[in-house]
Amino acid sequence: MSDAESKSLNFLEEIVEGDLQSGKHGGRVLTRFPPEPNGYLHIGHAKSICLNFGLGLKYGGGTNLRFDDTNPTKEEQEYVDSIEADVHWLGFEWKARYFASDYFQKLYDFAEYLITQGKAYVCDLTDEQTREYRGNFHTPGKPSPFRDRSVAENLDLFHRMKAGEFADGTRVLRAKIDVNAGNMNLRDPLMYRIRHAHHHRTGDAWCIYPMYDFAHPVSDAIEGITHSICTLEFEDHKPLYDWFLEQDVEAKFFQKPLPRQYEFARLNVTTTMMSKRRLLLLVEEGHVTGWDDPRMPTLSGLRRRGVTPEAVRAFAERVGVARRDATVDMGLLDLSIREDLEARCDRRMAVIRPLKVTVTNLAEGEIHWIELPNHPDAGRGTRKVPFGRELYVDREDFMEVPAKKWFRLAPGAEVRLRGACYLRCEKVVKDASGEVVELRCTWDPATLGGEAPDGRKVKGTLHWVSATHAVRAEVRLYDRLFTVDDPMDVPEGGDWRGTLNPASLDVVQAALEPSLGEAKAGERFQFERTGYFAVDADSKPGALVFNRTVGLKDSWAKVEAKA
RNA sequence: UGGGGAGUAGCCAAGUGGUAAGGCAGCAGGUUUUGAUCCUGCGUAUCGAGGGUUCGAAUCCUUCCUCCCCAACCA
Numbered sequence: 001m002s003d004a005e006s007k008s009l010n011f012l013e014e015i016v017e018g019d020l021q022s023g024k025h026g027g028r029v030l031t032r033f034p035p036e037p038n039g040y041l042h043i044g045h046a047k048s049i050c051l052n053f054g055l056g057l058k059y060g061g062g063t064n065l066r067f068d069d070t071n072p073t074k075e076e077q078e079y080v081d082s083i084e085a086d087v088h089w090l091g092f093e094w095k096a097r098y099f100a101s102d103y104f105q106k107l108y109d110f111a112e113y114l115i116t117q118g119k120a121y122v123c124d125l126t127d128e129q130t131r132e133y134r135g136n137f138h139t140p141g142k143p144s145p146f147r148d149r150s151v152a153e154n155l156d157l158f159h160r161m162k163a164g165e166f167a168d169g170t171r172v173l174r175a176k177i178d179v180n181a182g183n184m185n186l187r188d189p190l191m192y193r194i195r196h197a198h199h200h201r202t203g204d205a206w207c208i209y210p211m212y213d214f215a216h217p218v219s220d221a222i223e224g225i226t227h228s229i230c231t232l233e234f235e236d237h238k239p240l241y242d243w244f245l246e247q248d249v250e251a252k253f254f255q256k257p258l259p260r261q262y263e264f265a266r267l268n269v270t271t272t273m274m275s276k277r278r279l280l281l282l283v284e285e286g287h288v289t290g291w292d293d294p295r296m297p298t299l300s301g302l303r304r305r306g307v308t309p310e311a312v313r314a315f316a317e318r319v320g321v322a323r324r325d326a327t328v329d330m331g332l333l334d335l336s337i338r339e340d341l342e343a344r345c346d347r348r349m350a351v352i353r354p355l356k357v358t359v360t361n362l363a364e365g366e367i368h369w370i371e372l373p374n375h376p377d378a379g380r381g382t383r384k385v386p387f388g389r390e391l392y393v394d395r396e397d398f399m400e401v402p403a404k405k406w407f408r409l410a411p412g413a414e415v416r417l418r419g420a421c422y423l424r425c426e427k428v429v430k431d432a433s434g435e436v437v438e439l440r441c442t443w444d445p446a447t448l449g450g451e452a453p454d455g456r457k458v459k460g461t462l463h464w465v466s467a468t469h470a471v472r473a474e475v476r477l478y479d480r481l482f483t484v485d486d487p488m489d490v491p492e493g494g495d496w497r498g499t500l501n502p503a504s505l506d507v508v509q510a511a512l513e514p515s516l517g518e519a520k521a522g523e524r525f526q527f528e529r530t531g532y533f534a535v536d537a538d539s540k541p542g543a544l545v546f547n548r549t550v551g552l553k554d555s556w557a558k559v560e561a562k563a
Numbered sequence: 564u565g566g567g568g569a570g571u572a573g574c575c576a577a578g579u580g581g582u583a584a585g586g587c588a589g590c591a592g593g594u595u596u597u598g599a600u601c602c603u604g605c606g607u608a609u610c611g612a613g614g615g616u617u618c619g620a621a622u623c624c625u626u627c628c629u630c631c632c633c634a635a636c637c638a
Contacts, residue, residue, distance in 0.1 A: 008577050008584075036638050071637065127636050136634045137565045172636055182566035184634050193636040212638050233632050236567045263568085265631095270574090318586065320576050324569050325631055332575075332587055342600060349597095376600065407598065416596060450596045461596050529597045556598045 010321040012051070012262060016059055016227060024257055025226045029061030030095070032225050033087070034216070036068045037079035037200075039276035040291040040298045041086040043312070043333070047267040050316035052229055053092040062095030064223055069101050070215045072199040080200070082291070086299040090309045098223065100215050101201045107210045107218055108162065110253050111173060111191055115154045119247050120191060121147060122157040123174045130172075133179075134187050141179035141187045161194055164207045168194050175214070177243060185240050189213055217241040217261075221254035228259045231266040232323065238263075267319060268327040271480040271501075272297040273487050278496070287500055288481075294547050295481045295504050305478060306524050306534025306549030311340040330480065337550045341524060341532040346374040349385065349418065349463040350512045350527040350546075352475060354392035356438040356467065360426070362389040367466075368448065372419045383515045387420045390467035392511045394530075397462050398439060400428060405559055407460035409439065415460040418528065422447040422458055463528045470511035473544035476536065477506040510546070519544060526552075 009017065016029055031052040035045065056063035065087060069075045087094065114120040123146045125133060135141040149157075161171055173192035181187055191214040196207045210218075217240075220228045228241075238261050245258045268274065274297065282288050282296070291298050294305035302312065315336035319328050349372075368387040374380040393409065402410035409415055414424040422444045429438035446453050450461075480501050487499045516525070518541075524534045531551035539545040 010576095034638090038638085068638065074637075130636075131634075134634065138634095140565090141634095169636065184566075186566095187634090190636055195636085209636095211636080216638085232568070234638090236633055238567090265569085318575080320586090322569095322576070324576095326575060329574050329587075335587065338599090347597075376595090376597085405598090418596060420596095458596090460598080463597075526597085526599085529599070531599095552597075552599050554598080559598080 011323070012055065012227070012229065012264065012321060013058070015262060016055060019226070020059065028224075028226055029056060029059040030064065030224055030226045031056050031061070031229060032064040032066050032220065032223065033094075034066045034068045034100075034219075034230075035083050036071070036074070037076060037083060038071075038074040039079060039280060040082050040300055042274055042276075042279065042297045042299065043269060043272075043302065043315075044267040044274040044297075045086075046090060046299060046312050047316045047319060047321075048229070048231075049087060049090055049092060050313055051264065051321055053087075053094075055227065055229075056095070061226070063092070064096045064098060064225070065094035066098045066100065066219060066223070068212065068216070068219075069099050069199070069201065070210050070212060072195055072197040072209060075200055077200050082300065089299065089303060090312060096223075098219070099201055100210075100219050101199060103215070103219055103222055104202060104206055104210070106222060106253070107215055108208075110218060110248070111210070111214070112155065112158065113252070114175065114191075114247055115158060115173075116151055117247065117249075118151060118176065120173055120175050121149050121154050122161065122171055123147070123188075124171050127169060130190075134184070135179075137184075141181075143179050144174070144188065147176065147179075147188070158192075161192070161208050162206070164196070166194055168196055170194065173208075175240075175244070177240075183236050183239060185213065185237050186243075189240060213237055213240050214244060217244045217259070218253075220259040221245055224255065225259040226257075228261045230261060230263055232263045232325075233266075234261070235263045237261075263323065264321050265323055265325055268325075269297065269333065270327055270330045270485040271482045271487070272330065273482070273496075282481075285497075287497070294476070294478050297481075304534075304537065305547050306341075306532060307337050308340050308344070308524075311337040314340060327485070334550050338532065338553070341526065341549065345524050345526040345532055346380065347372075347376075347528050348513055348516055348525045349465055350473075350475070350510050350516065350530065350533070351392040351394050351463065351465045351470075352477075352508055352510050352527075352530060353395040354465075354467075354470075354511045355395045355398060355436065357391040357393050357423075357464070358438060358440050359389050359391065359423070359443050360440050361442045364389055368420070370419050370449075385419065385513050385515070386466045386469045387417070388466050388468055391417075392465045392467050392470060393417075393439070393462055395436075397460075398425075398436065400436065403560065403563060408462060409460075413460075414458050415462050416447075416450055416458050417443075417464045418461050419450050420448070420464070421445070421450065422452060461529075463530070465511045465513050467511070469514045471514055471517040471544065473510050473512050473516070473546055475508050475510040475533070475546045475548065477508065477548045479504050479506070512544075516544070517541075519546075524549065 033052045053063045123144045133142045172190045174188045177186045179187050192208045292300035292304045369384045371382045398409040423441050427440040431437045482499045483501045484499045487496045519535045521535050532549040533546040536545040536547045
């Protein structure tokens with residue numbers, strides 16, 4: 001990173017630094033990450049987490065994890081657990097963990113206060129009528145016939161709502177603001193609705209639940225949040241956020257200065273989607289194996305694929321923070337992953353699609369154990385790899401009619417087998433259907449180790465595995481989940497599911513060098529010339545399973561594409 | 564036809580009146596027993612468009628255009 005880049009602050013950092021300088025919050029910085037526990041965290045949330053926790057860390061403050069659990073019909077403990085695990089995995093520690101439901105009593109007390117101030121009223125309109133009265137962008141709203149109930153009546157009704165006297169949907173508590181406001185959020189928004197539902201934390205203690213717009217600012221204020229950061233779509237909720245907090249005119253509920261909301265653009269990434277609802281559909285309809293399917297943009301999916309938290313954080317850093325809608329190329333995530341894995345992974349040889357090679361001038365049973373470095377950087381140790389008469393190379397590394405600039409195996413061509421020797425293809429064996437099933441080759445014993453004493457050069461170096469020593473493993477080759485940049489951009493009447501990539505998963509039986517036989521779930525390797533792979537949770541000794549985390553950059557593919 | 568945002572190279576993104584950072588992608592080389600990594604070089608971006616203010620504008624004013632969000636008893 002250059003100096004110029006490291007010095008430029010994003011607009012939120014500028015705001016925080018400005019507040020720090022003016023002493024607005026007495027030098028305090030407290031942010032919060034407020035997920036609703038109704039789904040798994042995805043890469044878009046990662047941006048928000050890195051932003052919120054990053055600000056807390058950078059300015060010596062902290063960040064609260066607060067579950068926004070105000071809707072009992074959608075939220076579950078399972079999601080609470082996964083979210084906590086994901087935040088920890090990403091590498092962040094919250095200063096405190098709260099639930100909006102921790103504040104149900106305080107919220108209720110404040111609502112009661114607003115009623116006594118004539119700022120809130122109980123409304124008996126049905127949801128349909130409420131919508132009608134609210135009007136739309138072009139027509140002003142009409143005041144609810146219940147708008148002018150007396151404080152005493154409102155108080156009584158509100159108490160009885162809480163006591164469970166009324167059925168779901170029969171009454172709501174509304175803020176009395178402005179039924180004609182251009183900002184629809186201000187047309188007497190709902191504060192409470194009746195829901196005789198079991199809440200994952202408060203059980204059956206409540207049958208009225210606060211709405212987000214009421215609960216969120218109040219929760220922020222209770223916790224003493226200084227900067228409440230959310231995404232752009234909440235921008236026109238800000239007047240409401242401020243309105244609620246400003247109604248505490250006697251300062252009986254909150255301490256000043258009040259928290260302030262700031263918005264940034266949410267993250268979009270090509271060839272995937274962040275909609276929790278649609279992600280859920282992918283799971284439910286079986287397009288993926290679960291929330292942690294390695295093709296999912298969820299943190300649990302990325303983790304299972306073998307992505308490290310460091311890579312995700314680096315990605316979030318690169319993506320930046322601004323207020324304009326943006327869609328980042330998935331390639332940027334790939335790059336961040338490769339960059340991280342390049343340094344940390346030991347190298348191994350694995351043949352993804354085995355093609356048999358017989359070294360005809362090598363005696364049966366003659367084995368050379370070759371010592372190979374674990375990493376280009378010295379000091380990372382070595383391991384031994386057996387070289388014998390029967391080998392496998394990747395089918396992709398052989399071309400019967402070589403293309404221009406093809407450096408790999410072809411009839412008569414000589415290549416290097418990584419760490420072993422020079423090898424020349426003498427004969428191609430095909431089966432009845434014409435498919436190439438074996439290459440008969442000769443090696444040059446003088447090149448043992450991989451270099452020719454006579455100085456002759458070879459352009460291609462191939463990975464290989466001894467067939468007699470190979471460890472078999474299932475390898476899951478993952479690719480983009482969708483075939484188009486924006487899966488939602490489908491023609492009229494089309495279904496986004498139609499853009500799902502039918503080849504997003506390719507399962508193959510690979511042949512690995514024997515040292516990989518001991519690989520444990522979670523371990524990561526670079527399979528030389530192929531990509532980065534992680535041992536899947538499904539993996540067992542004797543039945544190994546590897547996930548392709550990301551492929552290596554492939555400049556041959558580019559040459560080929562241009563031809 | 565209401566309210567709120569945003570428009571800087573293919574994708575992100577700095578810049579806040581003094582004459583356009585950086586990253587990614589792309590292109591061209593070099594090193595290389597991974598066509599990986601690494602290294603070097605390469606961009607005149609009508610700063611959405613027009614008009615204006617100014618010695619000077621991506622930055623100020625003005626008109627216009629385009630895109631995004633808002634009419635859940637969701638968050």
